[in-house]
Amino acid sequence: MGPRGRRAGAVQSTNDSSSLSKCSLAAHGYVRDPFAALLVSGAPRRAPLIHRGYYVRAQAVRHCVHAFLERATSEESAPGRQILSLGAGFDSLYFRLKVAGHLTRAAVWEVDFPDVAERKAARIRGTPELAGLAGPPLSEVESGPNSALRFASQDYRLLGSDLRDLPALRDALEATGLDSAAPTLLLAEAVLTYLEANNAAALLAWASGYFANALFVLYEQIGPHDPFGRVMLQHFQRLNSPLHGLASFPDVAAQRRRFLDAGWQACSAVDMNEFYRGFLSAEERRRVEMLEPFDEFEEWHLKCSHYFILAASTVSTAGLTQTLLLPPGEVLRRLEPNPPVGVLPASIIGECEGLDLKRFGHATALLGSDVILSTGGFGEQEGRHSRMSKCHVLLRPKGSRWNASPGCGAGTQWDGRLFHTMTSFSETLVLVLGGRLSPVTPALGMYWLSCPIPAGKDADNLKVTIREVGPEAEFPSPRWRHSAAKVLCQRQKYLFVYGGRNGKDPVLGDWHFLHMDTMTWVSLPVEGPEPDARHSHSACSWKEGALIVGGLSVSEEPLGSVYFLKPVSNGFSWERLEVQPPITPRYSHTAHVFDGKLLLVGGVWIHSSSVPGVTVIDLTTRLSSEYHIDTAYVPWPLMLHNHTSILLPEEQQLLILGGGGNCFSFGTHFNPHPVTLDISSLRSKQ
Numbered sequence: 001m002g003p004r005g006r007r008a009g010a011v012q013s014t015n016d017s018s019s020l021s022k023c024s025l026a027a028h029g030y031v032r033d034p035f036a037a038l039l040v041s042g043a044p045r046r047a048p049l050i051h052r053g054y055y056v057r058a059q060a061v062r063h064c065v066h067a068f069l070e071r072a073t074s075e076e077s078a079p080g081r082q083i084l085s086l087g088a089g090f091d092s093l094y095f096r097l098k099v100a101g102h103l104t105r106a107a108v109w110e111v112d113f114p115d116v117a118e119r120k121a122a123r124i125r126g127t128p129e130l131a132g133l134a135g136p137p138l139s140e141v142e143s144g145p146n147s148a149l150r151f152a153s154q155d156y157r158l159l160g161s162d163l164r165d166l167p168a169l170r171d172a173l174e175a176t177g178l179d180s181a182a183p184t185l186l187l188a189e190a191v192l193t194y195l196e197a198n199n200a201a202a203l204l205a206w207a208s209g210y211f212a213n214a215l216f217v218l219y220e221q222i223g224p225h226d227p228f229g230r231v232m233l234q235h236f237q238r239l240n241s242p243l244h245g246l247a248s249f250p251d252v253a254a255q256r257r258r259f260l261d262a263g264w265q266a267c268s269a270v271d272m273n274e275f276y277r278g279f280l281s282a283e284e285r286r287r288v289e290m291l292e293p294f295d296e297f298e299e300w301h302l303k304c305s306h307y308f309i310l311a312a313s314t315v316s317t318a319g320l321t322q323t324l325l326l327p328p329g330e331v332l333r334r335l336e337p338n339p340p341v342g343v344l345p346a347s348i349i350g351e352c353e354g355l356d357l358k359r360f361g362h363a364t365a366l367l368g369s370d371v372i373l374s375t376g377g378f379g380e381q382e383g384r385h386s387r388m389s390k391c392h393v394l395l396r397p398k399g400s401r402w403n404a405s406p407g408c409g410a411g412t413q414w415d416g417r418l419f420h421t422m423t424s425f426s427e428t429l430v431l432v433l434g435g436r437l438s439p440v441t442p443a444l445g446m447y448w449l450s451c452p453i454p455a456g457k458d459a460d461n462l463k464v465t466i467r468e469v470g471p472e473a474e475f476p477s478p479r480w481r482h483s484a485a486k487v488l489c490q491r492q493k494y495l496f497v498y499g500g501r502n503g504k505d506p507v508l509g510d511w512h513f514l515h516m517d518t519m520t521w522v523s524l525p526v527e528g529p530e531p532d533a534r535h536s537h538s539a540c541s542w543k544e545g546a547l548i549v550g551g552l553s554v555s556e557e558p559l560g561s562v563y564f565l566k567p568v569s570n571g572f573s574w575e576r577l578e579v580q581p582p583i584t585p586r587y588s589h590t591a592h593v594f595d596g597k598l599l600l601v602g603g604v605w606i607h608s609s610s611v612p613g614v615t616v617i618d619l620t621t622r623l624s625s626e627y628h629i630d631t632a633y634v635p636w637p638l639m640l641h642n643h644t645s646i647l648l649p650e651e652q653q654l655l656i657l658g659g660g661g662n663c664f665s666f667g668t669h670f671n672p673h674p675v676t677l678d679i680s681s682l683r684s685k686q
Helices: 003-027 048-073 093-099 114-125 128-134 166-175 197-210 227-238 252-261 272-279 282-289 297-305 319-325
Strands: 081-086 106-112 149-153 156-160 184-189 214-221 266-271 307-313 342-348 363-367 371-375 378-381 384-387 392-395 421-424 429-433 436-438 447-450 465-468 483-489 492-498 511-515 520-522 538-542 545-549 562-568 571-576 590-594 597-601 614-618 624-630 644-648 653-657 660-662 668-670 675-678
Touching: 003 048, 048 081, 048 093, 048 184, 048 214, 048 272, 048 297, 048 307, 081 093, 093 106, 093 128, 106 114, 106 166, 114 128, 114 149, 114 156, 166 197, 197 214, 197 252, 214 252, 227 297, 252 266, 252 307, 266 272, 272 297, 272 307, 297 307, 297 660, 363 421, 363 429, 363 644, 371 653, 421 483, 429 492, 483 538, 483 545, 483 562, 483 571, 492 545, 538 590, 538 597, 545 590, 545 597, 590 644, 597 653
Parallel strands: 081 106, 081 184, 106 156, 184 214, 342 624
Antiparallel strands: 149 156, 214 307, 266 307, 342 675, 363 371, 371 392, 378 384, 421 429, 429 447, 447 465, 483 492, 492 511, 511 520, 538 545, 545 562, 562 571, 590 597, 597 614, 614 624, 644 653, 653 675, 660 668
C-alpha cells in the first residue's frame, strides 16, 4: 500500500472513532439517536468533554439539515429535495430523518470510501431494524460489478466512491438518480480538511457549477496557529491523516472567501462558541450542562473556537443561508481587544533536571523572595498522567539561579487536590484551602504546608511537611475554582475567600473572611451591589482590599467585569471599576498589581478569535492596553490557562509555572518549563 492508500486508511479510522463517539453521545442522553448503536460494534464510554464537543457538532448539523427540509415543505410547488452527504461514514442521519417523517419529499445519498460504504451496507442488511426502515432494495438502479452503489432503496443511496475522483463521483451520482437541477443539500462533516488542497478546491468548484440550486454545509477545524491549534495539528499528523488547508483558511472569514472564490454566491459561517450561544436556547444549554459532572471549561471553549459551521449557496439571494445561520436570538457579541501596544519578552529559567513543572490546575505560593512552592493539580508524575501527590519547590540562593529541590515530596497525607488556593502566612508557612478530588467531590480540610529554608539554602536538604488545620478553623463551605486574597479591616488581617463552585452548585457568589491571627471565620459587613456569581476568576490584593476580575458565570459565559472590594470604616464595599476600553471577557487567567497597574495574564476568552497575552489596566486612569508575549525563545506551544504565576517585583518579572489542559480528543499538553516574562517596560517612567 502506497502513501496515498495509507493516508486513506488513516482517514477511514477517524470515521470509526467518530462513530463510536456519536454512539456514546446518544447513550448518555445528549441527543436522541437509537440508530447510532446499531451501526457500530461496541459501546465505549467517552469523556464528558468529548460528549459536549460531539453534541454541539450534532446540533449544528441538525439545525442546518432541518432548516433546509423545513423550507422545502413550505414550498409545495418545489421539486423533491436531495441530501448528499460526503464522507458520511457510519452516520445515522438517513435513519433519523426517515423515522421522523422528513423524507416524504426528499431522498438521501451518502458517499464514502468503497471499503467504508461496503461495511456500512453490510451492517444495514444484517440489522433488521435498519433494513426495515430503509425499505426494499431498488432493482431498477444500476448495481453491476463496476458500480459504486452499495445499497439502494426508494429514498436512500449508499455509494463507495473516492471524492478525489470527480468524474467517477459524478457518474455514480447520475447513475443512481441524483438530479443536478433539484434543490440539494451537500453535507461535509470534517471531510474537506482530509483532502489535499487541490482536491478540496476542485470539489467545491465542481459542486458550485454542477448543482443549479445547492446549499453546502461544512463542519470543520480552524485556528491552526495558536497553542490549541498546534496540538490539534500534531494529533492528526500522528494519525497519518494531516489536516490540509488550515494554513490557507485559518478562520471563518477565510473559509467564507474560500467558498465565494469557488463560485458559491452567498456564504455564512460561525464558530461553535457562537453557535452554542446564539442558536441553542438557554433551557437546552442548561439541560446539557446538567447531564454529567463537568469541570473542563477551558478545553470545551477552546475546542468550540477551533471548529465552525458554514452554509454556502449557489443562488445569489442569501435568504437560505441567513435562515440557517442567523439565529432568532442575540449572537455572541464579539469584543475584540485593541491591537497590542507593546511586547513582553518570554524566556525559560533553565533546562536543569527538576525545573520542569508539567501540571495544570495546581496552586503556587511565594515564600519570602527566594522559594516557590507548587502543589496539586493534574500532571506528569513518574511517567504517567495523574493527580499530583508531590510538591514542587524552586529555591534560589542569593545571587544564584533557581534550583529544584529533589526531596520535597509531601508524603502520603497530601490528597492531590486540584483548583485549590495557597496563601503564604509567613516566609515558611502556607495555607491550602479548597480544591476538588473529582468533578463532584470537594477536597475537605485545610492544610498547613511548612517549608523551612535549610542553612545555606541547600536545595538537597529542603523538606516540605504537611499538617491539617484544627477542626475549629475548618472551612464552612467547601469549593474549588475560587479565589483567596489578603485584605485589611480596622488593622486586622483577613483572608478573603470568594466565589468558586462545588459538586452541587455550578457557581457560587458568596464570600467568607478568615481572621489570619486567630484562624477563625468571621462575618464582616459588605455593602454595595454584589458582583455576578463566578468561578475561575482572579483575585489579588490592592489598597488593603481585593480586585476581582473575570471568571465564568452561571451560564458558563466569560465575564469582563472588574470589581474592587474596598475597605470602609466598618467593613468593605463593592465597587465596580469602569475600564476603557472594556476588557475582553476571560477566565482561567492570573492577576497581579505591579507599579499601580493590574496585570491580567493569559486565560481563555470566547469573544475574540485571538489568544490572550497580558492585559494591563492602569488603576489610576482605568485605561486598559494589550501586550503581546514574545515566545520566540520558549518551547511552543505555550498554553496560558490553568497556570499559576508569581510576581517578582525586584526583578521586574512574572514567573509562569505550569499550565495546559486536555485538548479535546487530541491529547494532553503540559507547558514543560517555568517561563519568565520581562515586565520592566510596564514600570512608570519617573
